[in-house]
Amino acid sequence: MAETATIPRPRREGRIRKLLERYPFLPALVIVAALLALNGFFSPASLSYRALTGLLSTYMALILLSIAQTYVVYAGDIDLSAGAILSLVNVAIIVLMERWGGGAGAVLLALAIGLLLGLACGLVNGLVVAALRLQAIVATFATSIFFTGLALYILPVAGTPAPAIFWRTYGGRLFGVPFVFYVLAALIVLITVMSRTRLVTQLLAVGDDQQAAYQSGLPVIPVRIKGYVLCGLFSALAAFCITGDTASGDPLVGGKMTLYSVAAVVLGGSALSGGWGTVVGSLLGALTIGLINSVVFFMGTPSEWQNFVQGLAILVVLMAGVLAGRRARP
Amino acid sequence: MSQVVSRFLSFIRQPIIAALVLIVLLLYLGQMLSPGFASGGQILRLLIVASLLGIIAAGQNVVILGGREGIDLSVGGVVSLSAIIAGNVMNGADSGILPAIAACLAAGGFFGLLNGLGVTLLRIPPLVMTLGMLGVLQGLLVVIRMGIPSGQAAPALSRFVTQPLAFGIPGIIWLWIAIGVLMALMLNRTVFGHRIYAIGSNEHAAYMAGVPVRLIRIALFMLSGMFAAIAGLCLLGYSGTSFANVGEQYMLPSIIAVVFGGTSLAGGKGGYTGTMAGAVLLVILQSILTTINIDESGRQMVFGATLLLLMMFYGRGRAMRA
Numbered sequence: 343m344a345e346t347a348t349i350p351r352p353r354r355e356g357r358i359r360k361l362l363e364r365y366p367f368l369p370a371l372v373i374v375a376a377l378l379a380l381n382g383f384f385s386p387a388s389l390s391y392r393a394l395t396g397l398l399s400t401y402m403a404l405i406l407l408s409i410a411q412t413y414v415v416y417a418g419d420i421d422l423s424a425g426a427i428l429s430l431v432n433v434a435i436i437v438l439m440e441r442w443g444g445g446a447g448a449v450l451l452a453l454a455i456g457l458l459l460g461l462a463c464g465l466v467n468g469l470v471v472a473a474l475r476l477q478a479i480v481a482t483f484a485t486s487i488f489f490t491g492l493a494l495y496i497l498p499v500a501g502t503p504a505p506a507i508f509w510r511t512y513g514g515r516l517f518g519v520p521f522v523f524y525v526l527a528a529l530i531v532l533i534t535v536m537s538r539t540r541l542v543t544q545l546l547a548v549g550d551d552q553q554a555a556y557q558s559g560l561p562v563i564p565v566r567i568k569g570y571v572l573c574g575l576f577s578a579l580a581a582f583c584i585t586g587d588t589a590s591g592d593p594l595v596g597g598k599m600t601l602y603s604v605a606a607v608v609l610g611g612s613a614l615s616g617g618w619g620t621v622v623g624s625l626l627g628a629l630t631i632g633l634i635n636s637v638v639f640f641m642g643t644p645s646e647w648q649n650f651v652q653g654l655a656i657l658v659v660l661m662a663g664v665l666a667g668r669r670a671r672p
Numbered sequence: 673m674s675q676v677v678s679r680f681l682s683f684i685r686q687p688i689i690a691a692l693v694l695i696v697l698l699l700y701l702g703q704m705l706s707p708g709f710a711s712g713g714q715i716l717r718l719l720i721v722a723s724l725l726g727i728i729a730a731g732q733n734v735v736i737l738g739g740r741e742g743i744d745l746s747v748g749g750v751v752s753l754s755a756i757i758a759g760n761v762m763n764g765a766d767s768g769i770l771p772a773i774a775a776c777l778a779a780g781g782f783f784g785l786l787n788g789l790g791v792t793l794l795r796i797p798p799l800v801m802t803l804g805m806l807g808v809l810q811g812l813l814v815v816i817r818m819g820i821p822s823g824q825a826a827p828a829l830s831r832f833v834t835q836p837l838a839f840g841i842p843g844i845i846w847l848w849i850a851i852g853v854l855m856a857l858m859l860n861r862t863v864f865g866h867r868i869y870a871i872g873s874n875e876h877a878a879y880m881a882g883v884p885v886r887l888i889r890i891a892l893f894m895l896s897g898m899f900a901a902i903a904g905l906c907l908l909g910y911s912g913t914s915f916a917n918v919g920e921q922y923m924l925p926s927i928i929a930v931v932f933g934g935t936s937l938a939g940g941k942g943g944y945t946g947t948m949a950g951a952v953l954l955v956i957l958q959s960i961l962t963t964i965n966i967d968e969s970g971r972q973m974v975f976g977a978t979l980l981l982l983m984m985f986y987g988r989g990r991a992m993r994a
Contacts, residue, residue: 420799422924476983477937479743483924484979491972498969601745601803608800615741615797646818650811657804664796 362669367623369666370610373659374626377633385640399513399522401632403428403584407599408606408624409533410576415607416542417569418549418616419471419478423486424577424603427463428596430489431456431581433497436504436591444505457578463489464574468567486600493593500592504585512586525583533621545569549616602631608660611667618667630659687934690985691949698956706963716842718955720833723848724910726951727903728922729929730851731896733947735798736930737859738892739872739939745802746787747900747926749809750780751919754904756816759823759914766828776901783809784897788890798893806923813917825908833909844906848948851899855944868892873940929954932982953982 362368382389407424414421435456442448467485471478514521536542544565547555556562577596584595608614609630610623634655638648702709728747735742754776761775762768783805790801837843859865870878871885879885903922908914927937932950935942957978961971 470980474984476980477931479937480924480928480931481980481983483928484976484983486976487972487979488976491969491974491976494967494969494972498967601806604799605803605807614799646815648811649814650808653804653807653809653811656807660800660804661790661794661796664800665794668795 359669362666366611366618366667367620367626369662370623370626370630373609373662374629374633377630377637380637381633381640384637384642388636388640395520395522397632397636398526399520399583399587401628402522402525403580403587404599404602404606404631405625405628406529406576406580406583407596407603408610408628409529409621410573410580411603411607412610412612412619412621412624413542413545413572413576414478414569415604415612415614416545416549416616416619417566418552419566419569420482420604420614421467421570421573422479422482422600423463423467423489424573424580425596425598425600426486426489426493427460427574427577428581428584428599429593430463430493430496431459431578432585432595433493433502433591433593434459435581435585436502437496439505439508440502444507446507449505449508453582456581457575460574460576460578460581461571462574463577464571465567467574468570471570472563472566490593490597497591497593500590500594502591504589504591509586509589512583529625533625537621541565541568541572546617546619549618551617603628605656605660606631608667609656609663611663613667627663631656634659687932688946688949691932691934691946691953694982695949695953695956698953698960702956702960702963705960709960709963716840716845718959719845719848719952720842720910721959722952722955723844724903724907725922725925725929725955726848726948727851727906728900729926729933729947729951730855730944731899732926733855733930733933733935733942733944734868734892735896736927736935736937737868737872737939737942738889740791740798740875740889741937742798742872742889742892742939743802743927743937744787744893744896744900745799745923746783746805746809747896748917748920748923749806749813750783750897750900751904751907751922752813752914752917753783753809753816753919754780754901755908755914755918756813756823758829758905758908759825762823762826762829764824764826766826769826769829772826773905776905777898780897780899780901780904781894782897784894785890787897788893791893792886792889810917823908823914825912829905829909830912833906844909847906852944852948859943864888864891869940871940925954928979 365371378389387393407428410424411421435452438452438455439448442451463485467482470476470481470485474481512521516524544555544560545568547560548562548565548569552562555565581596585591588595604614606627607619607624609627610620610625612619612623634652638651638655641651643651699710699715708714728751732744732747735744757779758772758776761772787798787802787805790796790805791798832843835842837846857865859868867878867883867888870881870883871888875885900919904919907918911918929950930942930947931937932953933942933944933946933948934950935947958975961975964971966974
């Protein structure tokens with residue numbers, strides 16, 4: 343911090359505030375670091391390379407789903423069907439890969455169709471919420487029922503295995519480095535590029551003040567639709583990760599993940615009312631949920647108390663996320 | 673002539689009228705699909721289920737009316753918790769009913785209080801606060817379940833919910849009607865009710881006019897917890913014994929019932945009478961889908977699509993204007 347020495351020394355609180363304004367995901371980062379330290383304290387082995395790889399490959403799907411959720415939250419919307427889209431894409435690619443023989447070509451083709459499916463689901467949500475002006479919470483709940491029905495139609499019961507080439511790649515290594523790290527690196531590049539696009543700025547503008555955005559000539563409805571489409575695409579990516587991790591199809595796998603994705607967005611300091619937030623924060627928020635679960639396990643909490651302690655810890659960090667996020671807002 | 677038509681259209685677009693018309697149409701459709709669907713006994717069974725949903729939706733309704741993105745996602749957890757508390761306190765004995773009611777109301781009120789404190793003092797958005805509370809409640813349910821059995825409903829409670837009480841109508845439906853009347857009186861005739869609308873439509877103006885905004889909002893969340901607790905108690909009477917996460921399936925439907933009843937999620941506008949019609953509509957719709965012979969996947973797709981279609985009919989937002 344050499345350059346700060348030359349300017350008048352700001353008040354301590356002002357400096358923290360500035361830092362928060364510049365890097366709004368800092369509180370989430372501190373929480374993640376603290377949880378990592380706690381994990382290491384209770385079980386040093388949980389900080390090993392292998393354990394962290396396992397944590398990342400398990401929670402990569404939630405990370406992606408939380409990022410998906412972030413883009414709609416930017417615009418002040420919410421998507422309660424993100425988990426259902428994940429389930430739908432999961433069963434669709436599993437069934438397609440199996441039907442086409444499970445070779446490399448089949449896998450790639452199935453993934454492409456999975457992305458298209460995610461896009462289509464996002465488009466449906468966008469049309470229903472933005473174009474038809476239905477209330478986002480109830481409308482996306484209705485579409486989630488529809489998507490779940492579709493997933494059940496494609497694969498009525500959980501179980502069809504993924505082709506070996508798919509989960510071996512996801513769980514394996516490339517040039518000696520676990521594959522999930524490549525996924526993480528690609529994801530960071532992707533969200534950095536995304537954050538510089540006009541669309542993200544437009545989403546934030548719509549979320550900040552929809553009326554003002556409309557009056558200054560922003561195409562509010564198309565922007566919100568694009569937000570949902572983006573959410574659908576990232577939910578499809580999340581589905582790829584869960585398919586790699588569980589190596590099978592399950593029409594209900596994403597149902598419980600939707601509310602966790604909303605929680606991760608809040609943990610990351612983004613405002614649910616829209617107009618303010620970071621995708622990196624949501625990534626850290628999803629990791630926080632994963633780390634809380636593992637800390638509670640490694641602390642030696644009696645098994646019947648684990649869910650309660652997890653719930654309590656998540657409630658506390660949710661509050662912390664909201665309070666810190668509010669402080670950081672300019 | 674066209675004036676008559678347009679007047680008729682605006683009449684029918686009132687949420688409660690629309691819901692009632694749809695209820696009649698759905699009953700007719702159900703009767704066509706499977707004769708006996710609209711028989712008296714069957715309608716009573718539908719109303720019992722609707723009253724469970726409707727009582728939860730009463731709490732949801734007041735929280736939503738109170739505005740500031742008011743919503744209560746923890747109701748599902750409170751319903752489950754209340755069912756298990758009631759089952760253990762009464763443990764199959766009629767003498768345990770009164771203590772069970774007291775215990776359930778206290779638990780529901782307590783978690784509602786926590787929600788209300790978080791929303792008002794810490795200014796946590798209701799969606800976040802109640803979502804976090806739902807996680808805590810679900811964890812608490814696991815703790816309770818590992819330690820003690822799920823408990824039994826007292827015979828009198830089961831009779832109250834499932835057997836006719838007066839004029840051939842079960843007690844729970846009378847209870848729901850009473851709640852409906854009390855809610856209408858509270859919302860329209862009491863200072864408290866007017867203040868709910870006041871903070872829901874313009875919180876700042878209400879504050880300036882001397883309305884104790886925080887106290888009222890806390891009271892709304894407590895009411896929501898207590899209504900969910902009553903529903904949990906009745907649910908125990910309905911099923912005889914409580915099972916894991918029995919309340920979760922009511923969480924989002926309770927919001928949909930409120931929306932179908934014409935209450936705006938933005939707060940300050942709506943009432944409970946419409947919500948009651950919305951709850952009946954939702955239950956009839958689900959019931960028709962179980963009577964027609966399609967598999968689960970088709971049922972869910974039709975249900976989701978129908979919900980969207982109904983929302984398009986009413987409950988749409990206003991178009992943007994420059």
